[in-house]
Amino acid sequence: MCGIIGIIGPEDFQTRMPPAPQPAKTPTIKTPPINTPALECYRGLLVLQHRGQDAAGIVSYDNATHMFAAEKDHGLVAQVFDQPRIEKLSGYMAIGHTRYATIGTDGANDIQPMMTGIPFGLAMAHNGNILNYFSLAQRLNKEFRRQLLTHNDLEVLIHYFAHFLTEKSGGIPDQQTFTFGNIKSAVGQIFDTMVGGYAVVSLIANEGLVAFRDPKGLRPLVLGVRADEDGQKTYCFASETIALTYLGYDYLRDVEPGEAVFVSKDGTLMSAVVRKEKKIAPCMFEWVYFSGAEGAQGGKSVYAARLGLGSRLGMHAREAIMRGEIAPDVVMPVPDTSRPAAISVADALKLPYREGLIKNRYVQRSFILGTQEKREKAVELKLSPIRSEIEGKNIFLVDDSIVRGTTAKKIVAMLKRYGAKSITIGITCPPHRYACYYGIDFPNAGQLLANGKSAGEIASWLGVDKVIYLDAEDLRQAIGLEDMCMACLDGKYPTEIEESAAFSAQRHLAGGKP
DSSP states (O other), rough: OOOOOOOEEOTTHHSOOOOOOTTTTTTTTOOOOOOOOHHHHHHHHHHHGGGGOEEEEEEEETTTTEEEEEEESSSSSHHOHHHHHHHHHHEEEEEEEEEEEEESSSSSGGSEEEEEOSSSSSEEEEEEEEETHHHHHHHHHHHSSSOOSSSOHHHHHHHOOOOOOOOTTOOOOOOOTHHHHHHHHHHHHHHHOOOEEEEEEEEETTTTTEEEEETTSSSOOEEEEOOOOOSOOOEEEEHHHHHHHHOOOOOEEOOOTEEEEEETTTOOEEEEEOOOOOOOOOHHHHIIISSSSSSSEEEEEEEHHHHHHHHHHHHHHHHHHHHTTTOOOOEETTTTHHHHHHHHHHHHHHHBOOOOOOEOOOOGGGGGGSHHHHHHHHHHHHHEOOHHHTTEEEEEEEOOOOSSSSSHHHHHHHHHHTTTTEEEEEEEOOOOOOOOOOSSOOOOGGOOTTOOOOOHHHHHHHTOOOEEEHHHHHHHHHHSSSBBBBBHHHHOSSSSOTHHHHHHHHHHHOOOOO
């Protein structure tokens, strides 16, 4: 799972815009530089930081120099970029990426966005996974004589997209022959070739910005617009609406599953649904965990969905209380994602809501860290207990999900160490029993706590009195969508998974996260 953003404005964008306000929490920016799409990408990536903390990058294109400029490195967004680096990224369009490495290595070459100059200039960033990446990489090398330089599936995607762009015109299109038809044809062939979940933003040198989303809609992508006083428009594509809001763009709509959108350098927006699927499958985990609570996905408020998940969990908890299985005194969230749900649970049970764990906001999300050792150390650093709210209490602890179980087990041990009388865990998601191949980092089902275990066995392993999970119907009711990808819960994958075993094995060999 990663965060992507793409911005394109008028060719005189830089001279039209006033100096940008000082970006929040960026002490390295001493004075506000002149606003550019690259600076806006940087500011947008700051609010998409929760989607990836391994590395960050921005690529811009300047029509005056006919050159791409790129700045990227390992680290958080505010660590990677300072004012001099941002000022190197001139031009009227730019794309940015914040990385959570679900494939590839930790090497600098694998950081996005990526670029190619053959057969013409392209820069690209994506969020998701190409499940058949390894067989496509072999084909590129064998049939097209392309020597790959990274272990990132984006490199395969950008090579195929460049190749497909030339096919409709029978060769390399020039300014006269390049049309939206080239883009629609290329995106359609990508859909025919690439298996997986992916949202993509791409710069085409001297032409404009392309965005597209896999036909199942597994990975999110939204579109916003901002109009100047004279009617000139700037467009922004992003993984979440929170980036649009922060940057002052009006939410226009979600990019549709299977849709290609192109904004030309003269500001013309063209779009077409290239592939229409009977049944789409947006990832349920966006509402449960990944997306910022203040945003929306698929027109559905993330915060409202989490309140709804809490209401459903409260209903199940009330039934357990009536059966005499649990007798909680307080409801407590595991901060921060589960806080809205915990409030709803407390309301449903008419119990006090208490904050017993305070989060250190300067520690990364433990779920998306690279190794088990890092995840275990992060748990100890990121949560500080409040003894007065824990000691002697029967706690109903609310969490959004249990994946590997590492975080939950350590939290339970911490609460007991600080005097908790008993602990019940309520989870606002059904148990994760199956691998995900679409961009969430558990491609090996054997690593999942719930794989092959009953709720009772899970409770025993965690050291709690009881574990209460939601079910699939609870998710549908709370989020308000009938069709979602819940393959990690029920094993019903929305795409072919013939290469899943090779994906999991080869991904580990290539240096992906364990």
